Amino acid sequence: MSIRKRTTIQDIAKALNTTISTVSRALQDHPRISVAMREKVKKYAEEHDYQPDFRAASLRKGLANTIGVLVPRIDIHFFARVLRGIDEVASEKNYNVLISQSYDSLSKEINLIKNLTYGKIDGLIASISIETKNGNHFEPLLKKGIPLVLFDKIIESLNVSKVIIDDRQGAYMAVKHLIENGCKRIGHFAGPQYLNIYRYRTQGYIDALKDHGMEIDESIIFQNMLEQQKGYELMDQLHKMENPPDAICSANDFAVIGAIIRARELGIKVPDDIAFTGFANEPMDAIFEPAVSSVEQSPISMGQESARLLIEQMENKNIEYKPRTIVLMPSLVVRKSSLKSG
Amino acid sequence: MSIRKRTTIQDIAKALNTTISTVSRALQDHPRISVAMREKVKKYAEEHDYQPDFRAASLRKGLANTIGVLVPRIDIHFFARVLRGIDEVASEKNYNVLISQSYDSLSKEINLIKNLTYGKIDGLIASISIETKNGNHFEPLLKKGIPLVLFDKIIESLNVSKVIIDDRQGAYMAVKHLIENGCKRIGHFAGPQYLNIYRYRTQGYIDALKDHGMEIDESIIFQNMLEQQKGYELMDQLHKMENPPDAICSANDFAVIGAIIRARELGIKVPDDIAFTGFANEPMDAIFEPAVSSVEQSPISMGQESARLLIEQMENKNIEYKPRTIVLMPSLVVRKSSLKSG
DNA sequence: GAAAATTGCGCAAACCTTTGCATGATTTAA
DNA sequence: TTAAATCATGCAAAGGTTTGCGCAATTTTC
Numbered sequence: 001m002s003i004r005k006r007t008t009i010q011d012i013a014k015a016l017n018t019t020i021s022t023v024s025r026a027l028q029d030h031p032r033i034s035v036a037m038r039e040k041v042k043k044y045a046e047e048h049d050y051q052p053d054f055r056a057a058s059l060r061k062g063l064a065n066t067i068g069v070l071v072p073r074i075d076i077h078f079f080a081r082v083l084r085g086i087d088e089v090a091s092e093k094n095y096n097v098l099i100s101q102s103y104d105s106l107s108k109e110i111n112l113i114k115n116l117t118y119g120k121i122d123g124l125i126a127s128i129s130i131e132t133k134n135g136n137h138f139e140p141l142l143k144k145g146i147p148l149v150l151f152d153k154i155i156e157s158l159n160v161s162k163v164i165i166d167d168r169q170g171a172y173m174a175v176k177h178l179i180e181n182g183c184k185r186i187g188h189f190a191g192p193q194y195l196n197i198y199r200y201r202t203q204g205y206i207d208a209l210k211d212h213g214m215e216i217d218e219s220i221i222f223q224n225m226l227e228q229q230k231g232y233e234l235m236d237q238l239h240k241m242e243n244p245p246d247a248i249c250s251a252n253d254f255a256v257i258g259a260i261i262r263a264r265e266l267g268i269k270v271p272d273d274i275a276f277t278g279f280a281n282e283p284m285d286a287i288f289e290p291a292v293s294s295v296e297q298s299p300i301s302m303g304q305e306s307a308r309l310l311i312e313q314m315e316n317k318n319i320e321y322k323p324r325t326i327v328l329m330p331s332l333v334v335r336k337s338s339l340k341s342g
Numbered sequence: 343m344s345i346r347k348r349t350t351i352q353d354i355a356k357a358l359n360t361t362i363s364t365v366s367r368a369l370q371d372h373p374r375i376s377v378a379m380r381e382k383v384k385k386y387a388e389e390h391d392y393q394p395d396f397r398a399a400s401l402r403k404g405l406a407n408t409i410g411v412l413v414p415r416i417d418i419h420f421f422a423r424v425l426r427g428i429d430e431v432a433s434e435k436n437y438n439v440l441i442s443q444s445y446d447s448l449s450k451e452i453n454l455i456k457n458l459t460y461g462k463i464d465g466l467i468a469s470i471s472i473e474t475k476n477g478n479h480f481e482p483l484l485k486k487g488i489p490l491v492l493f494d495k496i497i498e499s500l501n502v503s504k505v506i507i508d509d510r511q512g513a514y515m516a517v518k519h520l521i522e523n524g525c526k527r528i529g530h531f532a533g534p535q536y537l538n539i540y541r542y543r544t545q546g547y548i549d550a551l552k553d554h555g556m557e558i559d560e561s562i563i564f565q566n567m568l569e570q571q572k573g574y575e576l577m578d579q580l581h582k583m584e585n586p587p588d589a590i591c592s593a594n595d596f597a598v599i600g601a602i603i604r605a606r607e608l609g610i611k612v613p614d615d616i617a618f619t620g621f622a623n624e625p626m627d628a629i630f631e632p633a634v635s636s637v638e639q640s641p642i643s644m645g646q647e648s649a650r651l652l653i654e655q656m657e658n659k660n661i662e663y664k665p666r667t668i669v670l671m672p673s674l675v676v677r678k679s680s681l682k683s684g
Numbered sequence: 685g686a687a688a689a690t691t692g693c694g695c696a697a698a699c700c701t702t703t704g705c706a707t708g709a710t711t712t713a714a
Numbered sequence: 715t716t717a718a719a720t721c722a723t724g725c726a727a728a729g730g731t732t733t734g735c736g737c738a739a740t741t742t743t744c
Contacts, residue, residue, distance in 0.1 A: 006460065006486055008700060019724050024702060034722060049482055054461035055397040055406070056700030059729050064397070075422030084417055087443060096462070099441050101429060118348065119396035119730090120438070140391055144348055228629075257629050264631075284626040287570075287599050289606075350730060361694050366732060376692060398730035401699045461700090 007048040016040060027052070058119070066096040067310060068121035070112060072104045072129050072153075077282055078299050079127070082151065085303020086125060093311055095122075106131035113137055123147040123314045125306045128155060133194055147313040147321075151306045152297075154196055161313065162325040163306045167197045170295040170330035171204030171249060174277040177293070177332055178247045179212050182340050183275055187220035187238075187245035189231070189255045201251040201279060220245045231258030238274070239266050246274055247338070253278035253285055256292055260337065276337045291335035298328055349390040358382060369394070400461070408438040409652060410463035412454060414446045414471050414495075419624055420641050421469070424493065427645020428467060435653055437464075448473035455479055465489040465656045467648045470497060475536055489655040489663075493648045494639075496538055503655065504667040505648045509539045512637040512672035513546030513591055516619040519635070519674055520589045521554050524682050525617055529562030529580075529587035531573065531597045543593040543621060562587045573600030580616070581608050588616055589680070595620035595627055598634055602679065618679045633677035640670055 009027075013020045018037070026033045026041035044050075058064045067090050071079040083099065090097050098121055102109040109129050116124065123146060126138075135155035141148060142160070151163040178186050188205045191198030206216055222234055231254065238244045238259075250256045256278040260270050268274060270290055278285060278294035285292035305326050313321050351369075355362045360379070368375045368383035386392075400406045409432050413421040425441065432439050440463055444451035451471050458466065465488060468480075477497035483490060484502070493505040520528050530547045533540030548558055564576055573596065580586045580601075592598045598620040602612050610616060612632055620627060620636035627634040647668050655663050 010700075020701080021703075021725075022723055025723090028702090032720095032722060037722080051456065051460040053401070053700050055401040056461070056729090057702070059395070059397040059401060059731090060700080060702045062729075073426070074416055075419065075426055077417065077419075080417030080422055084415070084443075096440065096457075098438065100439075101426075114393065115438075118393040119398070261629065284629055287603065287626055288629060289631045352730075362731080363695080363733075364693055366730095367693090370732090374690095374692060379692080395730050398699090399732075401701090402730080402732045404699075 007045075007050040008053070009050075011048070012041060012044055012050060016044060064096075064120055064122050065094065066098050066121050067307065068098045068100065068116050068124040068126075070100045070102060070109065070116075070124060070126040072127065073101050074099060078152075078280055078297065081299035082127075082303035082306070085300040085305075086307045087303075088300075089304050089307035089311070095311070102129040104129045104131060110137045113141060117141060117144065117146070121146065123149070123310045125149045125151060125310055127151050127153045129153075130192065130195065145317065147310055147317070149306045149310045149313070151302055152197060156196055159323055161309045161323045163302055163309060163328070164196070164325070165297050165302065165328045165330045167200035167330070168204035168207065170279065170297070170332070171201040171251070172208040173204075173330070173332045174249045174279070174293070174295055174338075175205050175208035176212070177334065178249060178275060178277060178338060179208070179214070181275065181338060183247035185217075185220070185243070185245045186214070186247045186249055187217075188222065189225035189234075189248055189250035189252070189259075190221060190223050191226050191251045192224060198251050205249050225250065225255040226252055228254040228258035228261075231255030231260075232262045233258075235259045235262035235266065235268070239268065244274070247271075248274065248276050250276065250278050253280050253282040253292060253294055256294075256337070257284065257288060260288070260290070260292070271337050271340050275340055277332070278337075281333055285333075285335065288337075290337045293335045293338035294333055296331045296333050298330070301328055348395075349387075349392040350395070351392075353390070354383060354386050354392060358386060406438075406462055406464050407436065408440050408463045409649065410440045410442065410458050410466040410468075412442045412444060412451065412458075412466060412468040414469065415443050416441060420494075420622055420639065423641035424469075424645035424648070427642040427647075428649045429645075430642075431646050431649035431653070437653070444471040446471045446473060452479045455483060459483060459486065459488070463488065465491070465652045467491045467493060467652055469493050469495045471495075472534065472537065487659065489652055489659070491648045491652045491655070493644055494539060498538055501665055503651045503665045505644055505651060505670070506538070506667070507639050507644065507670045507672045509542035509672070510546035510549065512621065512639070512674070513543040513593070514550040515546075515672070515674045516591045516621070516635070516637055516680075517547050517550035518554070519676065520591060520617060520619060520680060521550070521556070523617065523680060525589035527559075527562070527585070527587045528556070528589045528591055529559075530564065531567035531576075531590055531592035531594070531601075532563060532565050533568050533593045534566060540593050547591050567592065567597040568594055570596040570600035570603075573597030573602075574604045575600075577601045577604035577608065577610070581610065586616070589613075590616065590618050592618065592620050595622045595624040595634060595636055598636075598679070599626065599630060602630070602632070602634070613679050613682050617682055619674070620679075623675050627675075627677065630679075632679045635677045635680035636675055638673045638675050640672070643670055 009020050009023050012023045023041050026038045069086055074080055087097055100112040106129055117140060135158040148160045150160060154162050175186060190202045193199045209216055256276045263270050278292050281294040281296040285294045351362050351365050355365045365383050368380045411428055416422055429439055442454040448471055459482060477500040490502045492502060496504050517528055532544045535541045551558055598618045605612050620634050623636040623638040627636045
């Protein structure tokens with residue numbers, strides 16, 4: 001397998017007895033190049049499978065033709081789906097996608113942003129890590145004029161475009177649904193309140209209760225319930241309560257799964273003794289027994305919208321750009337876990 | 343928010359009244375630069391948050407410091423985990439990771455490879471699409487001397503490094519386990535046989551039966567059973583058989599889930615009437631009821647090994663490189679779905 | 685104390701492309 | 715027929731780095 005030296009635009013020029021500028025223009029279908037020359041160049045390029053050097057072109061043009069994406073981790077289903085949405089829009093417009101994972105670590109996030117700052121990307125789509133509490137580390141990016149779009153986990157104070165779902169409404173719908181199905185005492189699994197998404201979900205839970213004339217009982221609002229294990233352990237606690245909730249509106253799905261598994265072991269019936277709604281509509285929700293009702297976030301749309309917003313901004317860099325916020329509507333997928341038989 | 347023009351190496355040189363070569367060397371800790379100068383340069387660079395232009399450096403050095411990864415889709419848990427393994431090794435060695443998804447389409451795969459060919463990556467780690475039946479489209483890459491490592495879904499005829507698990511052994515272990523648990527008539531959910539992984543899984547199934555003196559019955563080997571829906575539908579068929587299998591060794595998890603859901607509906611008891619083992623150890627396996635026994639593929643190790651192999655090859659480009667194949671050992675995670683009570 | 689080695693820095697080429705401007709040839713307009 | 719417009723191509727700069735080589739100044743060696 002002999003390694004061929006790569007063909008450059010110069011090789012083509014030399015072989016065809018012309019200049020690199022003509023070759024470059026021919027390849028770009030520049031109108032001032034004769035059809036004959038254009039064909040000749042393209043034919044030669046094809047035959048010697050010429051590929052333009054991305055870096056040289058990018059350097060000269062000042063554009064990398066690449067969108068950066070920064071997410072906590074791609075093996076979370078939600079982010080994988082968002083990424084898919086981004087990829088769909090990006091590849092249609094011939095942008096590459098460069099993915100970085102913060103693994104929910106702020107220091108990694110900071111390094112990654114630094115690393116991306118020059119030449120690699122023309123714009124960034126990001127969802128912040130769970131440790132991130134302000135947007136200082138995004139400033140260098142912004143100062144250098146690299147467009148930024150935040151989605152899902154955002155920094156509200158940062159004056160950039162954002163794509164979010166109406167988390168408050170999502171939780172509100174879930175609670176309303178539980179009430180309509182006869183639940184009288186609805187508890188809540190909350191996430192860290194400094195993150196916009198969890199704050200709004202909790203708010204939606206509270207608003208829904210209030211709007212339906214139900215009281216807010218702090219003792220059945222449980223903080224930091226993001227993992228299956230937490231849900232599992234909490235179920236024991238619920239089991240021992242004198243006046244346990246008959247339903248839980250959770251800010252995520254994993255804690256629900258854990259809680260139901262423990263409920264099963266303890267002989268507590270779901271949904272009749274205690275009903276559940278989750279958040280995110282993880283794939284496992286549908287195959288779990290009982291299937292888990294959950295708020296669908298339309299991650300693919302979220303990715304698509306983010307990419308569109310970013311590309312719009314990238315392609316209008318000269319013009320003064322006003323950041324926009326897109327709020328997507330969630331929907332509630334009702335399954336067995338929230339449907340009391342009584 | 344004023345957009346600052348970027349700081350370049352030239353700006354630093356001018357400001358410090360020296361030349362770009364000195365600045366460049368100072369930043370790289372070149373031994374021939376005085377400590378004083380080095381400090382001065384670094385201080386200025388820091389203060390003006392200078393970031394080297396990736397493209398210019400890459401162009402000059404002929405290295406992109408980037409590893410390409412080509413997978414069918416990243417929202418499949420297995421690939422997301424592999425990617426994580428790759429990312430761990432890559433980022434430790436300061437490589438970027440550029441991810442492309444073929445969406446299991448051969449034509450997309452071909453285009454993506456073309457697109458990656460120049461300047462974007464120094465090496466590629468790939469798992470082929472389900473449509474891919476030969477490696478012709480990888481040839482241009484190889485001819486240009488870009489190292490390639492294939493993992494999981496590979497092209498055996500291609501003379502490149504590979505990382506796979508012993509799929510045959512995985513299925514063998516599953517069948518052996520079923521036999522030891524009293525299963526007498528074990529069927530098989532197979533995948534497309536032109537893909538190495540499914541071919542070997544089927545082989546392992548057959549070998550295990552033979553080694554235990556059991557006969558091979560083609561009528562309970564079911565082809566193309568990769569999706570939940572397929573499993574769901576097939577359960578009806580099994581239900582109607584005069585002499586149905588009392589166990590299934592499946593080449594993937596989704597069909598198992600589908601089959602069990604339908605079994606539940608039909609009143610067929612799992613595992614007592616029919617036991618199941620899956621393949622891939624998807625996260626849902628653990629929370630499903632009954633929990634699904636499955637072959638664990640150690641995707642993270644697979645990613646790590648692939649990255650190591652690739653980097654080794656990239657960093658020894660001058661030396662004649664002999665492709666290597668790493669075969670990882672799978673393990674069987676035993677859960678309820680395969681443990682008959684009788 | 686002279687030759688040799690080392691130190692610290694600068695010059696300029698190279699990596700490959702894109703593109704504003706110039707130029708000579710051909711066609712069009714008047 | 716001549717000036718003007720158009721066409722097809724070429725020249726050279728620019729984008730930001732890295733690096734081989736050269737050259738003084740300084741230090742080491744014997």
